[in-house]
Amino acid sequence: LHVFHTRPQPPSYKVPPGLPAMNQSRWFLHPILIFIASIVAVGLSLILYIHWYLEVSTGLKGVIQRAGLDQDQILAPQTWVVILVLSILVGIILMGIFTIFVYNQKTIQLYRLQRNFISNFTHELKTPVTSMNLYLETFRRHELCREDRLKYIGYMVQDADRLSESISRILSLARIKSSIYEDGFVAEDLVGVVERFYEKNRDLFGRCEVAIHNPSARTFTYPIHLVLFEMLLMNLFTNAIKYNDADVPRLDIRFEPRGRGIHIRFEDNGIGIPGSEVKKIFRKFYQVGRSDDMSAKGTGLGLHLVESIARFHKGRVIAESKEGEKGSVFSLILPFKFS
Amino acid sequence: MRVSVGECTQERILAVEDDSHLAEGLKLNLTLEGYEVRIASDGSSALRKWKEWPPDLIVLDIMLPQIDGLSVLRSIRLEDERIPILILSAKGDSE
Numbered sequence: 001l002h003v004f005h006t007r008p009q010p011p012s013y014k015v016p017p018g019l020p021a022m023n024q025s026r027w028f029l030h031p032i033l034i035f036i037a038s039i040v041a042v043g044l045s046l047i048l049y050i051h052w053y054l055e056v057s058t059g060l061k062g063v064i065q066r067a068g069l070d071q072d073q074i075l076a077p078q079t080w081v082v083i084l085v086l087s088i089l090v091g092i093i094l095m096g097i098f099t100i101f102v103y104n105q106k107t108i109q110l111y112r113l114q115r116n117f118i119s120n121f122t123h124e125l126k127t128p129v130t131s132m133n134l135y136l137e138t139f140r141r142h143e144l145c146r147e148d149r150l151k152y153i154g155y156m157v158q159d160a161d162r163l164s165e166s167i168s169r170i171l172s173l174a175r176i177k178s179s180i181y182e183d184g185f186v187a188e189d190l191v192g193v194v195e196r197f198y199e200k201n202r203d204l205f206g207r208c209e210v211a212i213h214n215p216s217a218r219t220f221t222y223p224i225h226l227v228l229f230e231m232l233l234m235n236l237f238t239n240a241i242k243y244n245d246a247d248v249p250r251l252d253i254r255f256e257p258r259g260r261g262i263h264i265r266f267e268d269n270g271i272g273i274p275g276s277e278v279k280k281i282f283r284k285f286y287q288v289g290r291s292d293d294m295s296a297k298g299t300g301l302g303l304h305l306v307e308s309i310a311r312f313h314k315g316r317v318i319a320e321s322k323e324g325e326k327g328s329v330f331s332l333i334l335p336f337k338f339s
Numbered sequence: 340m341r342v343s344v345g346e347c348t349q350e351r352i353l354a355v356e357d358d359s360h361l362a363e364g365l366k367l368n369l370t371l372e373g374y375e376v377r378i379a380s381d382g383s384s385a386l387r388k389w390k391e392w393p394p395d396l397i398v399l400d401i402m403l404p405q406i407d408g409l410s411v412l413r414s415i416r417l418e419d420e421r422i423p424i425l426i427l428s429a430k431g432d433s434e
Binding site: 123127128130131134135137138142152155158159 | 361364368
């Protein structure tokens, strides 16, 4: 645990000045400014080139007239060729600058994402370790009664679980991203897979009522990677139960063929997702609020993993939740044609 | 600030930590050391408790849901320049 002491600020400082200005670099090095400046410079030089060219050619015209030559033959086509060539060159330069600019912005974005990822994941790993450490130190320094000791040992066990969950999630994610799972695809009947998964893990979902509906009674055979697909199901099932304060949590799974794909809808009666958050929940480490109940604490990786697994199966996941209404719906959309 | 430790007036510590295990562990240890401890699990409740129950020291986690620790720090410093604040961080050494 790192402890920093913030000293009281001298009275003249109302707000610690270092805090908001921490990441500010010199304004003239800002990429957008450099981008605009380069475009203005190139544009200006084009105008100046044309201006000078016209001036020179006017001078030349005078000379040609004095010499009594046919000026149309010499100057007219040349002027347009010069302007055209200049414009094309300037266009290429502008395109180049634009490409570099976009590329640079993307790199910066990627860098930020990565930095966030590292910082958040470090936090996710360090918190349970810190907590375990804290309790172990407490045991060493203080004599606690048996009841308290058992309670805190229980916390430490939960912390160890949290830690191993974080580690296994990040490892699966890394494996998906590096496509280590690529060979394990087998064509399976999706309804059967979901039913078998539920039967196998029924104990884990406790009081939650789960119903699987297949109104079209069709068989949906799709190549899936069973380990990953079950991981996706596990995340969607546990989310439906975790973020649920109903007396009897309920999860309805519907197989609906629509257009060119199969929609598998996971509909729960849980707390739902605020409208503003629906798009963000698939981001890495994103969590909607925080529950006081330890069981609802995750790594913020679950839905990101779900989305990555869906993509790995050439599909996608969307979330729907109506503001103020109970429940949310996660739809896994898989194309009929797996290519 | 109250100076006497433990005897006449117990010194008050407000611990702001969103992780319930860490918060309880902090409270346990500080209570065993003879302080009066209250816990706030997010930024807004930290600011509320700080006003309702003025502490002698604030132990503040930086990564908090909703309002982050730095904003809490800033808000507190705007009104109170003297109160000592210890910043806790489970993050890496990069800060």
